[in-house]
Amino acid sequence: MARAATTADAFNAVAEPRRRQILDVLAGGERAVNDLVGVLGLAQPQVSKHLRVLREVGAVDVRDEGRQRLYRLNGQALKPIHDWVKDYERTWAERFDQLDAVLEDLKRKEQDA
Amino acid sequence: MARAATTADAFNAVAEPRRRQILDVLAGGERAVNDLVGVLGLAQPQVSKHLRVLREVGAVDVRDEGRQRLYRLNGQALKPIHDWVKDYERTWAERFDQLDAVLEDLKRKEQDA
DNA sequence: TTGACATATTCCTATATGGGTATACGATTC
DNA sequence: GAATCGTATACCCATATAGGAATATGTCAA
Numbered sequence: 001m002a003r004a005a006t007t008a009d010a011f012n013a014v015a016e017p018r019r020r021q022i023l024d025v026l027a028g029g030e031r032a033v034n035d036l037v038g039v040l041g042l043a044q045p046q047v048s049k050h051l052r053v054l055r056e057v058g059a060v061d062v063r064d065e066g067r068q069r070l071y072r073l074n075g076q077a078l079k080p081i082h083d084w085v086k087d088y089e090r091t092w093a094e095r096f097d098q099l100d101a102v103l104e105d106l107k108r109k110e111q112d113a
Numbered sequence: 114m115a116r117a118a119t120t121a122d123a124f125n126a127v128a129e130p131r132r133r134q135i136l137d138v139l140a141g142g143e144r145a146v147n148d149l150v151g152v153l154g155l156a157q158p159q160v161s162k163h164l165r166v167l168r169e170v171g172a173v174d175v176r177d178e179g180r181q182r183l184y185r186l187n188g189q190a191l192k193p194i195h196d197w198v199k200d201y202e203r204t205w206a207e208r209f210d211q212l213d214a215v216l217e218d219l220k221r222k223e224q225d226a
Numbered sequence: 227t228t229g230a231c232a233t234a235t236t237c238c239t240a241t242a243t244g245g246g247t248a249t250a251c252g253a254t255t256c
Numbered sequence: 257g258a259a260t261c262g263t264a265t266a267c268c269c270a271t272a273t274a275g276g277a278a279t280a281t282g283t284c285a286a
Binding site for chain 2: 011012019
């Protein structure tokens, strides 16, 4: 079997750096395809193809405006990624250990009261 | 050009569901390869291959223990993913709008004082 | 209608899988 | 040293790219 399709889910769609870049640009607001071509320095067909992938996983929405197509971010599609990775935050953030300590402290005081 | 190698970075490594599953299991503590084989229901070579990818992006560390090899999580490698995706959290979390409102309020009160 | 502009799709190619199976390698036990 | 256990690697195959180039599609202007 080959690798999973990039359109299979947000994880695969976002594994490509160019697509993350596109989302980063769209985070600043709606953009036409040509704008993205200019910003990314990619050929137009490639940009359209990346946008298609992002569309298929729901990470972007499109709107027709004359002969342009305006794309905009739909961050909701990235929530599964955030949900998955946030549980690992404690493995590198010492703050969490400190937070744990504080919570322990509060719990103790509550019992004493 | 083909798709980027899964060993190129954490984003690509984690795009494969099985590998996320492996990390999830390792989050519970160090495990031998055979343990993972049992939990995941995959053939041993496949598990070894996935572990190799995770090793190459630094998401897991290995330790020899007799004839076993014990793998353990190294969440630090996932930090870039978290750092990237967390900026999008505001696009789906209404809480942030509310937080913004609170901050605005505080700022205003501070000026009045 | 004709032409220019904006975008999407098609075709081609090199490459990197991910799973299945067989096998090599290293450590342990007999 | 031989048999065995635990893992890693090699090899094969079907599949899905991602980029490049050419072209199709759709819209607006003259």
